[in-house]
Amino acid sequence: MNGVIVVGAGPAGLTAALSLARAGIPVTVLERERELAAQARSCTFHPATLDLLDELGVASQLVAKGRVVDRVQWRDRSGIVLAEMGMNRLNGLTKHPFRIHADQTALTPLLLAALSAYPGVDVRFGTHVDGVSEGGTGIRVRVGHTWTRARYVIAADGAHSTVRGSLGLPFPRSAYPTQALRVFTDSPLDRLLPSLAPLTYVRDVRQSCTLLALPDHWRIIFKIPCDATEPLSSPNVSLLVRRALPGASGPIHVTGADRFGLSRGVLTSYRCGRVLFVGDAAHLTSTVGGLNMNAGIHDAVEAGQVIAAVLGGFAPPTALEAWAWRRRAVLLQRVIPRGEARLAGVRERD
Structure with missing residues (x-):
């Protein structure tokens, strides 16, 4: 056995x-x-x-x-930093006072x-x-x-x-009333958006998003309605990114995108x-x-x-x-x- x-x-x-x-x-x-x-x-x-x-x-x-994430940032759509938190606050509580992407x-x-x-x-x-x-x-x-x-x-x-x-x-599973759109870019967002943290939440009443740095690319996560069915074409996604991050000092090259529903089951x-x-x-x-x-x-x-x-x-x-x-x-x-x-x-x- x-x-x-x-x-x-x-x-x-x-x-x-x-x-x-x-x-x-x-x-x-x-x-x-x-x-x-x-x-x-x-x-x-x-x-x-x-x-x-x-x-x-x-x-x-x-x-x-x-990618070591040692600070987290909140900023608005125009690029103004609203708040920032260093993860060194966890020093002494863990051997790893950071996230890894x-x-x-x-x-x-x-x-x-x-x-x-x-x-x-x-x-x-x-x-x-x-x-x-x-x-x-x-x-x-x-x-x-x-x-x-x-x-x-x-x-x-x-x-x-x-x-x-x-x-x-x-x-049993229940769906949340939103889905998420995940966008991949090989553009250096931390150069295009000054002082950007490797984990940044962009807050805006029209379209918030989250920026995550990985070793060889960035991910931009949007919340979108569950019934959103527009094709994930490069022009559509690029337009959404430009509207969400108008302060970028250069073009953001989209390499891919996908969307997924959010659900709960236990x-x-x-x-x-x-x-x-x-x-x-x-x-x-x-x-x-x-x-x-x-x-x-x-x-x-x-x-x-x-x-x-x-x-x-x-x-x-x-x-x-x-x-x-x-x-x-x-x-x-x-x-x-x-x-x-x-x-x-x-x-x-x-």
Whole structure:
């Protein structure tokens, strides 16, 4: 019987696997895709998340690959700075008094490389989980016609979780009355807009936006109506950018754009028997502030720790339920209220 099976090789799944491997627990990761995701999704890592990744031995490499955000700025459309906050206010509270802007695709290869140092780890790409079935002292996972047994399963297989569906768990979702438009530019906004911070909120009664610096480009995030259907043509997007940032000293070159709806969904419990749910398989949020992926990484680290403690005889099985309650409470009491309170100024996609 395998120790633990992790379904999904995204940030949450690989983090959970590394947490388990470092505790000496045999772990198998099953990922339906043939390789790590190449599409950029989340791009923000918060100080507390960096501290957790530091404990796993990958934070310094991630910091080197990302853009350090050591100050946050608010300005109006004309370019007047309304307020600015240095993140050095966190000195002494964290080892990382800053945010990092980097695609999640910068993190997952680091986690995968770290896992390769542990002999009890087996990562299988191109492996689609078709179902799970619990019984006795373990749980069975079906891939095709083959069943594999494990002590526990961590489901990190995303918003459309196969594991969740195979267990018949409802995952009600509600849409927010807005969507977000994400614009990519390779223009140096910090040169075109003097004194611009790497994270800047532009406030305007007609069209607010958020500017995020990444290592090789900037992202501009707009809130737009849910029923907006205008084509994302380069002229349309460029016009929106020019209207939002009239103070730019030169042209802003748009390299791409996409839009996405904002929704909310939370499992009734992050635990179903011997299955623990983490990340998008457990929750979706408005994505404001990049909180959903960060919450998923915290889910994953703690899930690995609590399973290791139970398997090692250092905690009773009831610790699993305590973990599930605690992580869900964090989402409902802190993550979602914080995101929804700031939704009027969509800040970034998670």
